[in-house]
Every structure is written in structure tokens, then in C-alpha cells.
Amino acid sequence: MINKLHQARAFIGNTPLIQLENKRIEMFAKLEYHNLMNSIKVRPAYHILKTAIQKGEITSKTTVIESSSGNFGIALAALCKQLQIKFIPVIDANINSAYEDILYALSYRVEKVTERDGTGGYLLNRLQRVEELLQKTPHSYWPNQYENPLNYESHYYGLGSEIAHHFETLDYAFIGVSTGGTIAGISQRLKEKFPHIKIVAVDLVGSVIFGGPPKMRHIPGIGASMVPKQIERALIDDVVMVEELDAIRGCHRLFEEHGVFAGGSSGSCYHAIHCYFSKMELAQRPKVVFLCPDGGTAYVKTVYNDEWVAHLRQKEHVTN
Numbered sequence: 670m671i672n673k674l675h676q677a678r679a680f681i682g683n684t685p686l687i688q689l690e691n692k693r694i695e696m697f698a699k700l701e702y703h704n705l706m707n708s709i710k711v712r713p714a715y716h717i718l719k720t721a722i723q724k725g726e727i728t729s730k731t732t733v734i735e736s737s738s739g740n741f742g743i744a745l746a747a748l749c750k751q752l753q754i755k756f757i758p759v760i761d762a763n764i765n766s767a768y769e770d771i772l773y774a775l776s777y778r779v780e781k782v783t784e785r786d787g788t789g790g791y792l793l794n795r796l797q798r799v800e801e802l803l804q805k806t807p808h809s810y811w812p813n814q815y816e817n818p819l820n821y822e823s824h825y826y827g828l829g830s831e832i833a834h835h836f837e838t839l840d841y842a843f844i845g846v847s848t849g850g851t852i853a854g855i856s857q858r859l860k861e862k863f864p865h866i867k868i869v870a871v872d873l874v875g876s877v878i879f880g881g882p883p884k885m886r887h888i889p890g891i892g893a894s895m896v897p898k899q900i901e902r903a904l905i906d907d908v909v910m911v912e913e914l915d916a917i918r919g920c921h922r923l924f925e926e927h928g929v930f931a932g933g934s935s936g937s938c939y940h941a942i943h944c945y946f947s948k949m950e951l952a953q954r955p956k957v958v959f960l961c962p963d964g965g966t967a968y969v970k971t972v973y974n975d976e977w978v979a980h981l982r983q984k985e986h987v988t989n
């Protein structure tokens with residue numbers, strides 16, 4: 670069964686790490702949308718499925734069930750297709766319509782949660798739906814990206830090592846957070862090689878991961894309405910909270926200034942980097958890396974759509 674994953678392996682990892690022009694800092698972006706299915710999330714998806722097959726937890730009879738806002742679900746859907754096993758993603762109304770179309774095309778069935786939970790997000794209700802499905806589906810397997818240590822491990826060995834090998838010295842890494850798997854894996858790996866590096870977590874205002882009050886959010890992929898378990902393993906020096914409208918501005922600037930057409934969490938990091946260093950006296954140009962976990966194509970009806978952005982601006986204006 671594992672042989673069916675070998676072909677996919679060729680399209681995972683070793684993504685481009687490019688320098689972006691900037692006068693005050695040496696800025697580098699790791700373009701994770703060059704992975705299979707166009708996102709960072711194929712790394713944990715591959716690692717989790719492969720390990721479960723090796724342990725006999727996944728067989729040809731298995732149905733994989735997972736809560737995902739899009740990227741992880743799409744990665745799992747593609748890999749389950751190759752493995753010829755069933756996959757049921759539990760999605761919510763925040764999902765990009767493009768992602769939704771892909772999930773409907775590649776999955777055995779899609780479960781959509783439309784009720785927001787007590788925090789204004791969907792995550793808690795999505796996880797409850799997963800529990801229900803697991804109970805009634807024979808031979809079901811739950812990757813559980815929020816708690817599974819293989820999520821963080823995939824980033825420690827994969828992404829973290831790729832970045833570590835690229836640099837002789839590195840001063841800062843800016844990383845968007847949702848399950849916390851990426852920041853946990855990368856921070857551990859990078860601090861081994863660069864003990865003085867500062868790891869800056871980037872989150873959206875309204876996400877509760879770092880203790881802020883919950884608020885409705887509209888950009889998928891980044892933020893969470895609970896504190897994920899993986900975050901305990903992350904070695905974080907600073908946190909930058911970004912407003913959604915600033916994340917959108919960050920996306921547009923990243924595209925216009927550097928030609929990097931990326932998703933909401935990439936724009937959040939780009940904005941966070943500018944805020945972070947704007948007030949800082951810099952004796953030397955620090956070396957800064959950030960991630961672009963997915964591409965902009967999936968965001969053409971939201972982040973890159975003027976009408977959608979104007980609507981969000983109006984809503985923010987009313988609620989503020």
C-alpha cells in the first residue's frame with residue numbers, strides 16, 4: 670500500500686526559498702505553495718498517512734475523517750485518492766469556494782458545518798462532527814492534526830531542516846499559527862542550529878491561541894478558536910496579532926512589491942514583519958525568513974476581490 674505514496678513524495682518539499690528586496694532587513698520567503706496540492710499541509714498529511722500505514726492503522730478498508738479548513742483536507746484528499754481509500758473532510762462556511770470545489774471533486778463525501786461555536790469560529794463544532802462520524806464509521810482513522818505529534822514532527826524533519834540547511838546564520842522566523850504544528854516543528858529545528866534566533870508567531874485578531882478575546886474571522890488557514898495542543902512544543906519569543914484587513918493589505922503588497930501571489934497567512938506574516946521592524950533601531954540588517962503556506966489562487970474571490978474586501982471593511986467599521 671505504501672508504494673502508492675512514493676510518486677507523491679517526489680512533489681513534496683524542497684520548495685523555493687527566495688530573497689525579497691528590502692532596504693532594512695534581509696528578507697526571505699519560503700514558497701510552500703510549490704508543494705503537491707499547492708500548500709504546506711501536504712507535508713504533515715504525507716507523514717501522518719505513511720506512519721499510520723506502516724503501523725497497520727490504515728488499511729485498504731479505512732475511511733479517513735478529518736476537520737480541515739481546506740489545505741490539510743485537500744492534501745489528505747489527494748493522498749487518499751492515490752491510496753484508493755475513502756476520505757471525508759469536515760469543513761465549514763469559512764472555506765474558500767475554490768477549495769470546496771476541489772474537496773467535493775476528490776473526497777468520498779464532504780461534511781459541512783454551518784453553525785458557529787461559542788467563540789465565533791467553527792472549530793469546536795467541526796471537531797464534534799468528527800467525533801460523531803468516527804463513532805458511526807467502521808474502520809475509520811482520524812489524523813487529528815491538532816493533537817497528533819506527527820504534525821509537528823513532519824515540519825521538524827522537513828521544512829525546519831530545509832530552512833536550517835539554507836542559512837549559515839538566521840536571526841528571525843515569522844510563522845503563522847493555526848494547529849501550531851508548523852511553528853512547533855520549525856522552532857525546535859531552527860533553535861538547534863541558530864540558538865539566538867527569534868521565533869515570532871503571527872496570528873489573527875479574534876483567534877484565541879495566544880489568549881486574546883474571540884472575534885469573528887473570515888480568512889481561513891490561520892488562527893483557531895481553541896488553544897491547540899501542539900503549541901506547547903513551540904519555542905516562541907514574540908507574538909504579533911494582525912487585523913484581517915491588514916493581512917489583506919499584506920497580501921496585496923507582497924504581490925505588488927515582489928510578485929509573490931500568496932494566501933492570507935502569508936500576507937499576515939508580511940504585514941507583521943513590517944510592523945515589527947518599523948519601530949526598531951537596526952544596527953545591521955537582520956536575516957528574516959517567513960513562510961508562504963499557500964498561494965493566492967484560492968483567494969481570488971476573497972482577499973483579492975475588491976467587493977469582498979469592501980464588504981469586510983464596512984463590517985469592521987460597523988463593529989468597531
Ligand code: PMP
Pocket residue numbers: 708710740741845846847848849850851852889890891932933934935962963
Ligand atoms: N497558513 C495556512 C494557509 C494554513 O493552511 C495553515 C494550516 N492550517 C497555517 C498557515 C498554519 O499552520 P499550522 O496549522 O501548522 O499552525
